[in-house]
Amino acid sequence: MAVVDPISRSAVTSRRTIDIAGTPWPLYKLEALAFGLLILSVLALVTGSVQIAVLAGAAVATVRWVVGAVRTTRP
Template sequence: MTAVHPDSSIAERPTVLLAGVPWPLFKLEAIALGLVALLILLLVTGSPAVAVLGGAGLAAGRWALAAVSPRLQR
């Protein structure tokens, strides 16, 4: 179950238009971090399973921290 603090609003955060839809910048940063981590882990370990799990973990962590912490947002 997801809970969002009533004071947090996506409209107040910096957004980027992507196909006409405003996306919060922290979500795009999380996706980019996950992809970079996936590629690095794939090159280092050679294991797709480790790369996918590591990239997904880092992306989810960045997304969750930015969603609840106003200090991590620009």
């Protein structure tokens, strides 16, 4: 017999959201996308290597996204 133990704590939601096409987006997600595009643009112009720019931009966006998600769900 399986026992289901529901989580007793409620999930913390981000209060800072922006409505895009009827869907609330947390601000940290939009910041992650903006930071990623900024890093991509700067590195593409400075280094001339699109590969490095894409990888660095994706890394920066991922780190910001994960940090924002952890802070939002932490009790």
